[in-house]
Amino acid sequence: MLRSKKFLKLILLLHAGLVLVLIGFWLVRGTVWTSWDFQVLDRFHKRALEEGKGPVASPRLLYLLITDDAYEDFGRNALDRGYMARVNRILSMLRPEAVMFDIIFAREGNAEMDKKFARSLRRLRTAYLPIAFHISDSPQPFQWKPGTVYEKKNEKISAKLEERGEGLPFYGDQPVLQNDLFARKARGTGHINAHNDPDGVYRHFPLVIKLGERFFPSMPLRIYLDYVRVPFDSVHIEWGRALTIPAFKGSLLDEAVVVPIDERGQVYVPYSGTWENDFPKVAVTRLRELFADEDMQGNLSEFFGGRFVMLGDVSQGISDIGQTPLEENVPLIAVHASVLNGFLENRFYDRWPDWQVYGVVIGFSLLVGAAACFRRLWIYYVTGAVSFAAILVLAWWQFTRFSLFPITSVTAACLVVFVGLVVGLQVSLARHGAFIRTAFSRYVPSQVVEQLLENPDLLRLGGEEREATVLFSDLEGFTTVSETMPPPNLASLLNEYLTEMTRIVIENGGIIDKYLGDGIMAEFGIPLASPNHADQAVRAALAMQVALRTLNAEWEKQGRVQVNCRIGIHTGMLVAGNLGSDQVFDYTVIGDSVNLASRLEGVNKLYRTQVIISEKTFSLLTPEVFRVRPLDIIKVKGKNEPVRIYEVYGHEVKPITEEDIEYYRLYEEGFQAYLNREFAQAAEFFNRALKLHPDDAPCLNMISRIDRLQVERLPADWDGSTALDFK
Template identity: 35%
Template sequence: KVSFGGNSLPGCLPVLTRFTGYIRPIPGLGANALGVGHVAMTLDPDGPWRRSLPLACFHDRMYPSLPLAAALAAQKLRTSDVRVEGDTLVAGSVRAPLDANGRLPIWFNGPPGSYRSYSYAHLFYSELQISEGTKPGIDPAEFRDRIVIIGTSAAALHDIFTTPFSGAASDSAKGGGLGKMMGAEVHANILDNLLSNRYLRPVPRALSWLLVTLASLGLLAAILYLRVFVSVGISLITFPLYLGFAQWVFRDSIQVPVVPFVLGALLSMICGFGYQYWIEGAEKRRIKQMFSRYVSKDVYNELLSNPKAAELGGTRRVATVLFSDLRGFTTLSESRPPEEMIAQLNEYFSEMVEIVFAYRGTVDKFVGDMIMAIFSAPLPDPLHADRAVGCAIAMQRRLVSLNQAWKAVGKPELHCGVGINSGDMVVGNVGSQSIRSYTVIGDNVNLGARLESLCKEYKTDIIISQNTYGLLHETYAFTELGEVTVKGKVQSVRILSVDWKQEAGAPVETA
């Protein structure tokens, strides 16, 4: 028999705030009650009733809530027996954990209708049946040694509330509304918590922040440092794993932060994938700026799909360089109109560049009428020596076709010499802060240029070094030229001439 003072509309009443007034029970009921409990509540900002206000203050006097007053009456205790020890409310066998605002998180035992309820009309009719000597529809024994909470279920009386179970399917007759819970049943849940000492125990705020921070940073690190498909997979399974973990510990009345974790994880994903997209886009733009005109379309697409393979920052690598220079072009250009010579030179370059691309080479630069090409950079290629020799042979054969076409229209014929060398080279971006280009440097690069200049002296078209010869996988027709000491080198170098006019030894297949 615990009386309470009327209904209270939902509000956000601060804990232990001095209330300006209260509604007393009717005199006849209040005088015979074992105690009086308040029914004030605090609703969360998003609407649900998740926390109980076990103590309230009016005129410097403490008033227990209805469930706490019932728990005190069940133990034959008074309000004066209630004390707070740290963050725990103690009242006899009751040990209720309080949050920082003195509120008690409610452990709901189930959706609306989890506790047995009876219509007052049925009770009234059962009492009439007893007075008439017939068997009642509701046996009075069902209420023996029980705590009974009386409340209303009519929606118009504003005593139904949203709870964490409001999304669960429930019968409107049980829950007093579609998914909402009667105020009396909320009080029943709180009373059950107090008597059984089973409470919803949120993880401490400091630990919650630590958990969310570590999880968010861990997800961000996975996105930034792991491969894309791995980080995407981790991101996809993170949410169900964490929500499953939250549900698992919730069975033991432990509440871990869910919304902060979801927000933190989403922020990590947005920042991580956004940064990756920006970095990848910047890398692709850099590659496009550097290589779109200097490598074949296939090599360019490979670079876009795997930018890190190019090692643009600079690295030492075994590669092959090819230098091709026109003979006597400077003298020839002095006797012809510059427009005609430039047009013919551009036609020659277009054909030669097409061949370099076909053999997966990179056009490093044009210096006057010279072409410098690299093989095995920016993408590593184990057949770089074969591709360079095959490219040189194809260039010479294409030049024969060009000369035939030029001769037919009265244009002068052109002839070129090609020097090829292989070995350790430094490849990467070279230049100033404002202008840079991807190139190769080193003694082996210089040797390749020197070999091209020897073509005129040895009256041959293609000269390769012993270094390149030792890396070849295919068979070509060669002529030994002996050893030569080139400018800038102390040791002599064995060189060979490629007999490109012979059919023996076809060049390596193009890409």
């Protein structure tokens, strides 16, 4: 039952008045956001990372840290530039993509050490040296110090950018510059002015600041622009909405990168973890120790090569520290690393615009206003409770989709509407004297849930010749099987199979090149070199067979079809890289080695085997790790060169029966006798092996081949190979 018309009119007027007051308050204030909103979002941030719904850490970022141990090596409390020159020389040999120093070398030091440090920067070629400014909210006259490198490079390191909308940028003056000797050798520069929020937490970071009429980029922005080959002066700014990095011919971007910013040009920092677990950390002292070991230099090259290195001083009493949304007392180099990670992963947090927030509050007020029109109070209570819960769910759902919702402001505004209506009802209906107290006690917003919980990046077309191991797998007779299954069941089975096989390939250091229906093409040893890529591929192949047996057991219980997998593996030189057109390309491999691996997968049909590898792969396997037997010498279709092939039938550490040991010995001796043209003896060995494994296809093939041989007509260069007429 609805209330009387007089009472409905009162509710409507009260409802409209409350909403207009709230929106008017926000318009006068200039924003709906408060520090309480961000403090709640801090908890969301933690919970999102815990649940794996937050920013992902790029595998290409790492810290190189100057710790207290380094100062022990220096033997004094000042940073030793000669020591750092040696660190730079090591880095130059490890070939990182970029090295960002979070250190300003402003003053001259020992002349000889300064020269060494400058030479090491020139040799490194990827060093970025920062600048710091005094920051203000209002325009300031700006001029570089006369005679500095930066005055000469002003047109290159700063720019007049295209702007839209009204902004409140930060203005910089009184720069703290790098020593000119070092600045000349740096690849680039940017500012490192991390700016904390009013409550002292480092949540936002200005991507650009203004120097007079020109803009100056932050270090993460500068490094990323150089990486993707986009000049700074092509960046567009729409204040309060986005900073756009355009994609054009000559850059490494397929499409524009749009980074949400506020009216100050700040990005919400997408921290991917706490200081302890965001990105790998290496102390400079440890780097020097490891590099001194020649056996470790290859691992270091693999670890540092192509990565973005954030080099900073985290020693006690020297490191700049601050509070982040995730924890207190964090070195502020984490801010720069997190922003650069956001660029590399193309993942930043957007923010709800004010007008959308107004819409949520208006919608809430209409809903509870309608509920207040009913005589039964429980309808109003339930509507309010559900609405407040929906606001919490909306805020969390939006955060996991990298959109920031001002939950505290919206909840407070909705609470004002809700309580205001309650007060109006109380004043209008004296009989409901306890109504307002009940409303306050029942509809305070729910406690905010805590939260917390990381790509390829070779975007240039082309490839390089590399030695790697290629694996092809295919399900035996799957085409026939698929014709007997309904499409949903087929898709379910195939998804389960491919998911498990993909996991195994990745866990063993491989990459999935592509899915070929029910088949998989994978590579080991690219894009990062691996000294044991052959072992990785064979280990993955055996694990795939074990996993398939487990899947088959489960499918049998469910009354589903059983399948078998065949795998071919070959190691050789191939061309690996991004291949395709300027618009569409994939990271893949091509070459004869790829074709041979594919052929070997099919060769399993002839021998009724599961895993066949080439002689090249066999030669690279670690001894006494896998159980392998020589299988045959073949010439695949389209190739004249013979290929010795082997069957991998297990791990050396896993015991097999004495009968199997004897079988494999007999086959191997028979195969060797065959190659030695001792055909009668070879047939005897194969027949003895057949008594142990009566249906063994390799033995049957070899016996049949011996029976067909015309020994007296064998050419002098006979190599024992057999030509296959199928792919």
